[in-house]
Amino acid sequence: MSNLVCVDDFAREAHSILPRNALDYYRSGADGEVTLSLNKEALRRLRIRPRMLRDVEHRSTETSALGARVAVPFGVSPTAMQRMAHPDGEVANVRAVSKLGGVYILSTLATTSIEEVARAAPECTRWFQLYIYKDRKITEQLVRRAERAGYKALVLTVDAPVFGLRRADARHKFTLPSHLQLANFVGLGEDKTNGVASAESGSALNEYVAKLFDASLSWRDIDWLKSFTSLPIVLKGVLTREDAILGVEHGVAAIFVSNHGARQLDYTPAAIEALPEITAAVKGRCQVFVDGGFSNGADIFKALALGADMVFVGRPALWGLTHSGQAGVEKVLGILKEELDRTMALAGCTNLKQIDKSMVVHESFYHKL
Numbered sequence: 001m002s003n004l005v006c007v008d009d010f011a012r013e014a015h016s017i018l019p020r021n022a023l024d025y026y027r028s029g030a031d032g033e034v035t036l037s038l039n040k041e042a043l044r045r046l047r048i049r050p051r052m053l054r055d056v057e058h059r060s061t062e063t064s065a066l067g068a069r070v071a072v073p074f075g076v077s078p079t080a081m082q083r084m085a086h087p088d089g090e091v092a093n094v095r096a097v098s099k100l101g102g103v104y105i106l107s108t109l110a111t112t113s114i115e116e117v118a119r120a121a122p123e124c125t126r127w128f129q130l131y132i133y134k135d136r137k138i139t140e141q142l143v144r145r146a147e148r149a150g151y152k153a154l155v156l157t158v159d160a161p162v163f164g165l166r167r168a169d170a171r172h173k174f175t176l177p178s179h180l181q182l183a184n185f186v187g188l189g190e191d192k193t194n195g196v197a198s199a200e201s202g203s204a205l206n207e208y209v210a211k212l213f214d215a216s217l218s219w220r221d222i223d224w225l226k227s228f229t230s231l232p233i234v235l236k237g238v239l240t241r242e243d244a245i246l247g248v249e250h251g252v253a254a255i256f257v258s259n260h261g262a263r264q265l266d267y268t269p270a271a272i273e274a275l276p277e278i279t280a281a282v283k284g285r286c287q288v289f290v291d292g293g294f295s296n297g298a299d300i301f302k303a304l305a306l307g308a309d310m311v312f313v314g315r316p317a318l319w320g321l322t323h324s325g326q327a328g329v330e331k332v333l334g335i336l337k338e339e340l341d342r343t344m345a346l347a348g349c350t351n352l353k354q355i356d357k358s359m360v361v362h363e364s365f366y367h368k369l
């Protein structure tokens, strides 16, 4: 592993290891993948304005996320079906995050159950990502199980009333390998546990979502969720100031700026492009998180400068997991931490509060001759 020195190295390795079915699913973005490229391109176009002579000998990357102290201002986004990457799947991923002291968000559509992930890393700051099913009792049961298992927040994904079309999954008729299942639904019906094990026409994912997810989701459902749980609610998939303000008015604990890793609506802005309008609209009334295209410590620094409280990564953890399970995820997250720490030192910051808006500008700032 010593010759793998950045996240892109792990991505390349994972691309050569994964079977086509899993690689298509993990890698793809929606439709023509315009936003998929944009997520990274927009980050590349931001420049860091470093400050000098500021005594950066002692540094800290600590912060707080929804009231919990965390060692780093980043964590792992919810990604479904992690055991396609490695037999240890979600267990390996959460243990790596726990060692680092970050935040792990478990997907509703995990291949390891809520309880097993909790047992694997009881000390980890764990949040549970929620999809809302047409059968609301299923969602209520998931919330109760997450509460009992010590998850500290619900991350409600609001950008998937219907599913985006990932062309490679449709072309090759994605299915979940038959030795795996959607572990949170065992006992709740074959359609929910194994509903992605075969595809009628296109990708089994789109068929599953169309059949089971509630496309009528609306702002009323935030109140519905709040009526039976006291866990803080994070709204994941917000890209406009209008929705961020509505979220604050509905009492959410955080707005999660995300285009779902560019897998839902193509031609949305890069997450980093949407971030400034949202931090400006939220005005500190709740925390703001972001994900989408982050693959190095400088990227994380840029989002923090633009007002994010936490940054999350989805695919980078999957690439580490594919390479070597828990050790691979540890290595990927360790690289991100080292890169962030080095960026802070070289930019003149000893703690996260010193990373402010003045330190990051769009490249056009330097092109005004």
Ligand SMILES: Cc1cc2nc3c(=O)[nH]c(=O)nc-3n(C[C@H](O)[C@H](O)[C@H](O)COP(=O)(O)O)c2cc1C
Pocket (backbone or CB within 6 Å): 025, 026, 027, 039, 077, 078, 079, 080, 107, 108, 109, 129, 157, 236, 258, 259, 260, 261, 262, 263, 291, 292, 293, 294, 312, 313, 314, 315, 316
């Ligand atoms: C393979 C894969 C599966 C995903 N599954 C979920 C999911 O179950 N729930 C969810 O809210 N988001 C899901 N997402 C979106 C991620 O939470 C996150 O927003 C995205 O991966 C961030 O972009 P990045 O992969 O460039 O870091 C998934 C993304 C990927 C790549």
Ligand SMILES: CCCCCCC(=O)C(=O)O
Pocket (backbone or CB within 6 Å): 080, 109, 160, 196, 204, 205, 206, 208, 209, 260, 263
């Ligand atoms: C089992 C069908 C839905 C999987 C949803 C996972 C997801 O959000 C993704 O982007 O993929």
